[in-house]
Amino acid sequence: MTHPPLPAPRPLVLLDLDGTLMDSAPGVLSSVRAAYGHLGVPAPADAVMRTFVGPPIRRSFTAHGVAAEHLADVVAVYNEHFGRVGVWDTTVFDGVPEALRTLRDAGALLVVATAKPVAWAVPICAEVGLTPLLDAVVGAPADESESKAQIMGRAIAWVRSTTGVDPDPARTVMVGDREHDVEGAHAHGIACVGVGWGYGGEEELLRAGAAEVVHDVADLAPRLLHRLGLPAPARPPS
Known part of the structure; x- marks a missing residue:
């Protein structure tokens, strides 16, 4: 008896919260x-x-x-x-909602993986309007006892349990602004794209082994689409 093939995993973007999506x-x-x-x-x-x-x-x-x-x-x-x-007392960085919409429209899954306790991460994402643009928000336990790698592992497990397939590491990327984002990504064999508008800075990110650093929010979605092998959205007719 043959079984139908599993669906191909969707490209996955794991997202840090503080310093990446919002200025907290x-x-x-x-x-x-x-x-x-x-x-x-x-x-x-x-x-x-x-x-x-x-x-x-x-x-x-x-x-x-x-x-x-x-x-x-x-x-x-x-x-x-x-x-x-x-x-x-937090605001979403200018251009972030547009970048998230572009990525989702192209077919990427968007999951926040943050060291902020989940009891705060979920309501603040709702308060600032990010929740409708995300597939899930995975945060730290109340005692903040988990490493970023462990939090990312739970985010990946959420994708596996929801879609029924493991994400493809070659089409998964972590986006963050600090060295622990890079280190967590490497623990799972995936690339980390650093953002230069956050709190760590380019030197910290590159020293930790970030694949690249994006300095303008407007460049984030195009760079991720290219890295994930997704087509850029069609331009509306002029």
């Missing part, structure tokens, strides 16, 4: 300042605090002066302030 720095930084204020010590300079945007917050506090015995309390203050105020 104002809300994150205000919450970081509140946490350091609670501890009674000066917050790091803004340039340093911008590195807090994206990675798990516990890791950032630990790397910048918060002792282990104070960590749980500082994170709790951060989470309270961010959940009440900071999470909503």
